[in-house]
Amino acid sequence: MEKKLKRVRGLVVNKYPYRESSDVIVLFTDEYGKIKAVAKGRRKPGSRLGAALENFCLSEIVLYLSRDRELQIVKEAQLLDPHGELTRNYKFLLGASYVSELLERGTEVFSPNRALLELALSSLKLIPEAVDLKKLLAAFLLKALSYLGHMPVLDRCVACGSREKLLYFSVEKGGVLCANCPKSADDSVMLGARGISELQRILKMPMDRLNRFKADSDLLFDLSVKFARHHLEIPDLFARKVDI
Ligand SMILES: [Zn+2]
Known part of the structure; x- marks a missing residue:
């Protein structure tokens, strides 16, 4: 050895x-x-x-x-x-603990992922100044999942491949569904065209420009937590945390 x-x-x-x-x-x-x-x-x-x-x-x-x-x-x-700014406020620490739990439980030892580390560092920096912590964490989770090989499909319907009328999102299917296909997933959630385009922009934009978006952060946060649990296959990920 x-x-x-x-x-x-x-x-x-x-x-x-x-x-x-x-x-x-x-x-x-x-x-x-x-x-x-x-x-x-x-x-x-x-x-x-x-x-x-x-x-x-x-x-x-x-x-x-x-x-x-x-x-x-x-x-x-x-x-x-x-x-150190994180210790000023319980909510900041709670937010930061989502970042650290994802890195701890969502990755294997000796699997380097510099993009994920840099994403985590920039997210920790932004938490104390975030206008909307849930939105920031949702963006962190969706980007982190992408860096871990689970990027949500957002440019075409995961059931039929159509690029038109994308309105729904399914965690289990890993992406969006069109107006014709909501029944192809048991868990499809209506996001609307605007919600889908917000999701697309959140995945493309750097973390420090997220405050421009007006997506429904409760829904986005809920979906991103479910997405992480399902695709990392860790059903109790973040389960011990109180609501943010
Ligand atoms: Zn479809």
Whole structure:
């Protein structure tokens, strides 16, 4: 088993107490995607591994890394950005926890996805200033699902292929349905032509330009959560969260 010293940039997406005084840190890194690493003695007073390994911190971490092991070992950690604004408000933290849960539960270890990491970082930055948090999270989820290979089909009916009169959306079928096909899915929801075109624009636009849209954010958020659960095959994803 080859163990190498590696320096990575990573977002802390979760941590768990481990043995007497250590923590297991779940990181989403630029080079390796999700990895889990032990921060030895982190819960002892005065540990050098304290601040840089809190949830939502972006840090530079030196690790002993071996792909054969489930748990890597943190040697050093240096804080790059604590995303401290998130701690100002419970709602911000709740919003951020959707981002981190998606990265933790929706990805496999050692599956790098830089686009997903950058999306997560820009979303965390935008949460404290979001006019409509549900819309921001819906956009994050739909974009994240796209980066994970589950892009919703929005330019043609998933049942008949028509590009005309696209009015409905089906989570289970993974995209839109035309005026003739709502019955081809049990879960089709009427979004209307305007709702569908908002969805198309949300997928194309960068996160920081989303405030221009006037889509029904409750409906969009609900659909995007269902879409993530269904296509990632994690029925209880976000299930333990209170309503946002
Ligand atoms: Zn159709």
